[in-house]
Amino acid sequence: MDIRFYNTLTRRVEVFQPVTPGVVRMYHCGPTVYDYAHIGNFRSFLLGDLLRRFFEFVGFRVDQVMNITDVGHMTEDDRADGGGQDKMELAAQRLKQAKKQGAADVDNPDDPYRVAQFFIEAFLEDAKLLGMKVADEYPQQMPRATENVNRMIEQIGRLIEAGHAYLTDVGAVYYDVASFPDYGKLSGNTDLAQLNAGAGGRVLDEHQQGKRHPADFLLWKHDEKHLMKWDSPWGVGYPGWHIECSAMALGTLGVDTLDIHTGGEDNIFPHHECEIAQATGATGKPFANYWLHARHLFVEGEKMSKSKGNFHTLRDLMQRGVDPAVLRFALLGAPYRQNANFTFKGLEDAEKQVRRLRGIAPPAPQGAGVQMGDSAVERAFADALADDLNISAALGELNKWMGAVHTSTADDAAIVQRIDGVLGVLHAHQSAKPPAAEGPGDAELDALCRQMHQARMNKDYAESDAIRDQLTAAGIEVQISKDRVTWRRKMKLD
Numbered sequence: 001m002d003i004r005f006y007n008t009l010t011r012r013v014e015v016f017q018p019v020t021p022g023v024v025r026m027y028h029c030g031p032t033v034y035d036y037a038h039i040g041n042f043r044s045f046l047l048g049d050l051l052r053r054f055f056e057f058v059g060f061r062v063d064q065v066m067n068i069t070d071v072g073h074m075t076e077d078d079r080a081d082g083g084g085q086d087k088m089e090l091a092a093q094r095l096k097q098a099k100k101q102g103a104a105d106v107d108n109p110d111d112p113y114r115v116a117q118f119f120i121e122a123f124l125e126d127a128k129l130l131g132m133k134v135a136d137e138y139p140q141q142m143p144r145a146t147e148n149v150n151r152m153i154e155q156i157g158r159l160i161e162a163g164h165a166y167l168t169d170v171g172a173v174y175y176d177v178a179s180f181p182d183y184g185k186l187s188g189n190t191d192l193a194q195l196n197a198g199a200g201g202r203v204l205d206e207h208q209q210g211k212r213h214p215a216d217f218l219l220w221k222h223d224e225k226h227l228m229k230w231d232s233p234w235g236v237g238y239p240g241w242h243i244e245c246s247a248m249a250l251g252t253l254g255v256d257t258l259d260i261h262t263g264g265e266d267n268i269f270p271h272h273e274c275e276i277a278q279a280t281g282a283t284g285k286p287f288a289n290y291w292l293h294a295r296h297l298f299v300e301g302e303k304m305s306k307s308k309g310n311f312h313t314l315r316d317l318m319q320r321g322v323d324p325a326v327l328r329f330a331l332l333g334a335p336y337r338q339n340a341n342f343t344f345k346g347l348e349d350a351e352k353q354v355r356r357l358r359g360i361a362p363p364a365p366q367g368a369g370v371q372m373g374d375s376a377v378e379r380a381f382a383d384a385l386a387d388d389l390n391i392s393a394a395l396g397e398l399n400k401w402m403g404a405v406h407t408s409t410a411d412d413a414a415i416v417q418r419i420d421g422v423l424g425v426l427h428a429h430q431s432a433k434p435p436a437a438e439g440p441g442d443a444e445l446d447a448l449c450r451q452m453h454q455a456r457m458n459k460d461y462a463e464s465d466a467i468r469d470q471l472t473a474a475g476i477e478v479q480i481s482k483d484r485v486t487w488r489r490k491m492k493l494d
């Protein structure tokens with residue numbers, strides 16, 4: 001089977017050839033734990049999960065790593081703009097506020113490590129609910145930046161030795177972009193003079209004195225007063241943001257060249273450009289052979305923002321009764337290379353699809369990777385995904401097949417269970433149910449449905465309608481069949 005991906009590095013669709021046959025080594029830029037991750041972040045993270053499950057489906061062994069950024073950074077832009085605040089400090093303030101309002105319980109919000117731990121736990125909880133397999137492998141495959149500073153220091157040392165980095169008088173180590181001819185190749189920002197012009201109007205602050213080129217980026221900052229600080233050959237201080245990914249990717253995967261590196265399209269420049277310069281500058285080898293980037297997620301056609309109130313997290317959506325598996329399906333169902341539009345209507349469609357799959361097969365254990373069987377639909381499903389992860393076509397094949405399944409057999413159920421090794425939606429999460437306090441409890445609903453069925457049997461339609469109205473008002477949908485009435489909580493959507 002030929003697997004093809006659009007490679008941001010070459011701007012072409014290319015046949016995938018792993019460094020080691022039968023093995024895929026990949027790295028994904030993971031969460032910054034200054035806040036809860038939102039659904040736009042998860043769209044990008046789920047690209048990594050879909051890749052992993054697809055590769056396992058077609059028989060590869062997958063080594064997957066996703067980092068956790070738990071160092072409180074201030075970006076160069078923040079600094080240059082004169083303002084700027086350490087992100088972990090901001091997170092601590094947010095958490096203190098939430099604690100006051102009783103919304104978060106953290107024992108010591110003044111300790112940046114406790115704040116990071118709080119948001120890491122929240123992230124892992126969300127990621128597991130959304131079926132991200134790498135979250136089950138924390139901390140081995142989800143390394144924390146704060147626990148890998150030694151790897152970063154080592155890589156910075158190699159860059160200085162190789163002449164790709166220099167130390168300034170104020171104790172900062174910068175990457176010398178002019179020393180790396182390929183800088184800009186990934187993003188297309190190949191004209192350094194252009195980057196120069198772009199940053200030319202900006203007055204460098206005291207921290208940036210001694211920078212040789214405005215596009216040079218920070219690798220280490222000497223700063224005794226920083227919230228989180230470590231010892232280094234260049235004084236007590238903290239690492240730049242970009243260095244953590246190249247150091248953790250190579251360190252955790254144990255190779256010089258990865259097969260695949262992914263992230264959101266926002267990461268292409270400068271972050272991924274800097275990662276390439278650091279890794280290749282240190283090893284002299286290509287860093288990653290294929291670069292895949294998830295495009296933006298819009299919400300109801302608009303950019304997501306806290307001020308517009310369309311900034312959704314998994315926990316917010318679950319409070320409205322959304323099943324995480326349904327959200328997963330909705331986020332995965334949009335091809336990664338197109339802007340996706342999250343809508344509540346789309347969520348309802350996803351819910352129907354997931355219900356249809358669950359109607360054919362119960363969930364199966366998925367500890368190890370699930371490999372495809374030899375049914376025609378599985379082959380068609382895999383072939384579609386092999387074409388640059390064409391999930392629309394893959395789901396189209398699945399739907400075509402499901403349309404022809406009338407009474408599902410054990411074989412059909414097994415097919416759906418194997419395909420679910422990729423989709424990961426059969427398992428419904430218990431807490432997807434809205435809290436019982438918000439409406440009638442399950443036992444009460446069962447009783448009302450029995451009463452309604454009895455009324456219909458007695459041809460007492462006034463009574464039956466009255467019960468139905470009562471249930472509808474409580475957000476419950478009823479399904480009437482010849483021999484019973486069943487209930488279902490409607491997702492609470494606007």
Ligand SMILES: [Zn+2]
Binds near residue numbers: 028029030245271
């Ligand atoms: Zn990264």
